[in-house]
């Protein structure tokens with residue numbers, strides 16, 4: 060199902076590893092998986108919360124060993140995303156999750172950046188990389204990671220903050236985000252997924268976050284909503300993720316319509332599509348069908364995604380023209 064041209068702004072590359080790919084890579088790298096087969100693995104995708112998902116997400120990364128594995132993962136995502144209408148992608152990568160299990164940072168970055176470098180030519184998707192810091196690791200580890208990717212000279216759009224949210228407030232990472240900003244990088248942060256609205260305030264005030272990933276719990280704080288609306292801070296919302304991780308009970312209970320009605324700058328994204336039941340087009344289709352969204356609203360969501368991206372001005376203009384001509 061193709062939807063209007065979009066920019067995808069909240070996508071974890073490691074969350075695009077499909078069960079079949081996990082088995083192919085495990086075989087190639089001679090890694091024993093603790094699952095009988097693809098069906099057995101897939102049967103474990105019934106998550107109770109963010110942590111229950113993260114446990115499986117990190118475990119399955121063990122199958123990624125070589126630059127070729129990272130390149131294949133990235134290229135497969137770009138191909139699938141392009142088929143669903145994605146025309147620009149700003150993707151997250153969790154280097155700490157690979158380096159801590161003995162994979163060289165060079166191997167990780169080489170694979171991902173090689174695939175991203177030809178994304179426009181191969182798939183018609185412009186792209187950029189956001190290195191996400193694991194908030195349940197130390198601030199020192201995040202600083203070492205930033206220093207290491209800067210030393211490598213990896214082409215980088217910015218840094219983000221992800222992993223287990225509750226108990227790991229943005230305030231823990233003030234120094235690393237200040238350094239990233241001083242280096243001219245963009246900064247974004249997951250906040251208000253499972254964590255409280257105070258984490259969104261901290262991400263804005265202490266980290267200088269330009270976008271908030273998820274952010275749906277902002278609705279519990281009227282003053283915060285007022286600020287987000289006034290400053291047009293983009294919120295990268297992931298509806299199917301929110302259902303699968305039980306942030307909301309059902310797609311029909313998702314606060315997207317309320318967020319739009321309040322004038323929040325919402326975009327639709329897929330988060331970890333291989334785990335949550337769909338890519339960007341599936342997410343757009345799910346909310347369109349659940350809420351009967353009209354064409355004007357779908358156009359707003361697509362336009363918001365391009366406006367909220369860090370794409371070059373000429374690329375933004377081209378994508379906005381594509382959206383306008385498709386409606």
Ligand code: ADE
Pocket residue numbers: 071074109116221222223249252300330331
């Ligand atoms: N890492 C991968 N997916 C994530 C999510 N939805 N929230 C926090 N960290 C993540």
Ligand code: ZN
Pocket residue numbers: 069070071221249272330
């Ligand atoms: Zn995420």
